[in-house]
Amino acid sequence: MDFEGRVALVTGGGQGIGASIALRLARGGACVAVSDINPANASETVKAIQAIGGKAIALRADVSSQADAEKMAEDAVTGLGGLHILVNNAGITRDRLLLRMTEEDWDSVMAVNLKGAFNSTKAAVKVMSKNRYGRIVNIASIVGLTGNPGQANYSASKAGLIGFTKTVAREFASRDVTCNAIAPGFIDTAMTRALPDKARESLIARIPLGRLGTAEDVAEAAAFLASDAAGYITGHVLSVNGGMSM
Ligand code: NAD
Numbered sequence: 001m002d003f004e005g006r007v008a009l010v011t012g013g014g015q016g017i018g019a020s021i022a023l024r025l026a027r028g029g030a031c032v033a034v035s036d037i038n039p040a041n042a043s044e045t046v047k048a049i050q051a052i053g054g055k056a057i058a059l060r061a062d063v064s065s066q067a068d069a070e071k072m073a074e075d076a077v078t079g080l081g082g083l084h085i086l087v088n089n090a091g092i093t094r095d096r097l098l099l100r101m102t103e104e105d106w107d108s109v110m111a112v113n114l115k116g117a118f119n120s121t122k123a124a125v126k127v128m129s130k131n132r133y134g135r136i137v138n139i140a141s142i143v144g145l146t147g148n149p150g151q152a153n154y155s156a157s158k159a160g161l162i163g164f165t166k167t168v169a170r171e172f173a174s175r176d177v178t179c180n181a182i183a184p185g186f187i188d189t190a191m192t193r194a195l196p197d198k199a200r201e202s203l204i205a206r207i208p209l210g211r212l213g214t215a216e217d218v219a220e221a222a223a224f225l226a227s228d229a230a231g232y233i234t235g236h237v238l239s240v241n242g243g244m245s246m
């Protein structure tokens with residue numbers, strides 16, 4: 001996939017799936033603004049991109065803040081000369097069974113996973129809409145489709161992100177801005193490494209392809225949806241889950 005001449009902004013690009021997506025887009029020739037609440041990690045991703053001969057800048061932004069998101073989009077445009085691709089990847093978990101879940105658990109997950117995508121999309125889509133080109137990819141989750149005990153906040157935020165994706169797709173289609181979501185299954189990153197061995201084994205037993213996903217599995221799907229090749233796909237939710245839910 002050819003991203004020559006394209007500028008991409010990846011939120012939560014400091015590690016895990018976001019870092020893999022940033023690297024994948026850079027490998028295809030995109031200039032990448034790697035944004036994260038953790039600036040040291042964002043700089044590490046930038047170094048990895050530079051090591052393969054790519055161009056990237058690191059930005060510090062907390063996507064739950066509208067002011068940060070606005071500045072992040074502006075800095076991407078001024079730093080790299082445009083904004084064609086936005087990947088809303090930043091996300092957190094605060095898992096607890098519903099009766100133990102606190103208001104803070106609920107609000108913090110909604111603020112990053114759902115409001116963060118709203119803030120970043122609103123900031124980026126202004127530029128895309130003006131230029132009549134854009135690719136927005138939202139990283140949702142399998143649990144936004146199926147639910148999961150202990151994740152009322154997280155699954156609701158990801159289900160909300162899917163509704164948000166379809167609305168943005170409808171609102172901006174006439175400007176050639178597409179908006180799609182990816183629903184990863186269980187991916188081997190810091191987020192899932194906390195699972196006890198037994199829970200991991202029973203999870204793997206439920207995955208027809210017989211393994212957890214890798215960050216690269218998700219990055220390949222994101223690269224496709226961010227490419228010109230996916231120009232006639234919008235409002236879609238692409239499962240990358242090894243067949244765990246069909
Ligand atoms: P991760 O925890 O490894 O990485 C998340 C990144 O987001 C980190 O770099 C973190 O610093 C950043 N971040 C957190 N809060 C932020 C904020 N307020 N503003 C900006 N950046 C912030 O997680 P991951 O596994 O790479 O997950 C990436 C995305 O994929 C998340 O949206 C997650 O919900 C989703 N996802 C992950 C899995 C999985 O199994 N790992 C499955 C489905 C969906």
